[in-house]
Amino acid sequence: MEKIRFGQTDLEVSVLVLGTWVTGGWAWGDADDGQSLRAILRALELGINFIDTAPVYGFGRSERIVGQALKEWGARDAVVIATKCGLEWDEKENIRRNASPARIRQEIDQSLERLGVERIDLYQIHWPDSKIHLETSMETMLKLQVAGKIRYIGVSNCNREQIMACRSVGQVHSLQPPYNLFERESEKDLLPFCQANGIATMAYGGLCRGLLTGKFSGEETFPRGDLRRADPKFKPDRFRQYVKAVDQLKRVAEKYHKSVAQFALRWVLQQPGITTVLAGARTAAQVEENVGVTGWQIQPEDLEAVEKILTTRIKTPIGPEFMSPRRE
Numbered sequence: 001m002e003k004i005r006f007g008q009t010d011l012e013v014s015v016l017v018l019g020t021w022v023t024g025g026w027a028w029g030d031a032d033d034g035q036s037l038r039a040i041l042r043a044l045e046l047g048i049n050f051i052d053t054a055p056v057y058g059f060g061r062s063e064r065i066v067g068q069a070l071k072e073w074g075a076r077d078a079v080v081i082a083t084k085c086g087l088e089w090d091e092k093e094n095i096r097r098n099a100s101p102a103r104i105r106q107e108i109d110q111s112l113e114r115l116g117v118e119r120i121d122l123y124q125i126h127w128p129d130s131k132i133h134l135e136t137s138m139e140t141m142l143k144l145q146v147a148g149k150i151r152y153i154g155v156s157n158c159n160r161e162q163i164m165a166c167r168s169v170g171q172v173h174s175l176q177p178p179y180n181l182f183e184r185e186s187e188k189d190l191l192p193f194c195q196a197n198g199i200a201t202m203a204y205g206g207l208c209r210g211l212l213t214g215k216f217s218g219e220e221t222f223p224r225g226d227l228r229r230a231d232p233k234f235k236p237d238r239f240r241q242y243v244k245a246v247d248q249l250k251r252v253a254e255k256y257h258k259s260v261a262q263f264a265l266r267w268v269l270q271q272p273g274i275t276t277v278l279a280g281a282r283t284a285a286q287v288e289e290n291v292g293v294t295g296w297q298i299q300p301e302d303l304e305a306v307e308k309i310l311t312t313r314i315k316t317p318i319g320p321e322f323m324s325p326r327r328e
């Protein structure tokens, strides 16, 4: 597994980060806890040492399972744990942004307990909260750092101005932006900004909610509770358009004896300003496939071929729909 220095931190992390949203059994259909646990342990065995979770992923469930995996794995210090704060929910699972100092202070203690650790390696503001100045949220994060509850501070789903607001208070070590072959908004100014300022990035959505795994025919429908049900990318015409593009991408991937999922994740890693890429995995088999992202390179002529496929096949520009924490 390729490792990389994570921005200006002293963390050495795997370039592939295990995402554990699916582990929470919420918004992607239910999850099997035993299977989730095996997937995490398999990731650790295969050299992934960076795991991303959040309280909202299953309302504590994902963090608890990550905590259980850490306990079984034993070597806590060999694993870099990233979690988040700034969202709250009610008993009906309605989610609201809340990055107030009181909420952050409450969340950190709950996360430490669920994860069974004394310190979080990377603590990220999940979504900026328009009701609270980011500087105020950031001041609370800095206090947690001084108190030794977190090592490094990151943000997620923030634009340049929002990152600058945070940086006016203290060091922002990382950004988690959406980024994949089909959704490239972040490359306009966000990734160059991070690169210029030594901010590490963790690209999420690398498989575009499963679209880039090549497993869809374009005819699928999704059950209630699956966020793809409301995602415009999975509405008939657009969905088929992506599937056709994936069919062509598959042919380029085959030149490298790689699956389209491995190819899509590799493509993300080769883009300027990208430090790491996240991939969620429901099963150990998915982890095994996704680790095939490392140890090889897409050649320049094939990067060009990819651009041609995207410009000829994808007629719908990327929209802002990715940028919402809501489920349906």
Ligand SMILES: NC(=O)c1ccc[n+]([C@@H]2O[C@H](COP(=O)([O-])OP(=O)(O)OC[C@H]3O[C@@H](n4cnc5c(N)ncnc54)[C@H](OP(=O)(O)O)[C@@H]3O)[C@@H](O)[C@H]2O)c1
Pocket (backbone or CB within 6 Å): 018, 019, 020, 021, 022, 028, 052, 053, 126, 156, 157, 176, 204, 205, 206, 207, 208, 209, 210, 213, 215, 261, 278, 279, 280, 281, 282, 285, 286, 287, 289, 290
């Ligand atoms: N900061 C944020 O706001 C934010 C937002 C989204 C995600 N994230 C993070 O990023 C991580 C990745 O999430 P994502 O949204 O980017 O999801 P993703 O990685 O694009 O897709 C993950 C889903 O695709 C399927 N999958 C994964 N590997 C596969 C394979 N090799 N073959 C077939 N199917 C495969 C699995 O679901 P099925 O088996 O059900 O198809 C899996 O749950 C999350 O877990 C989370 O940690 C963060």
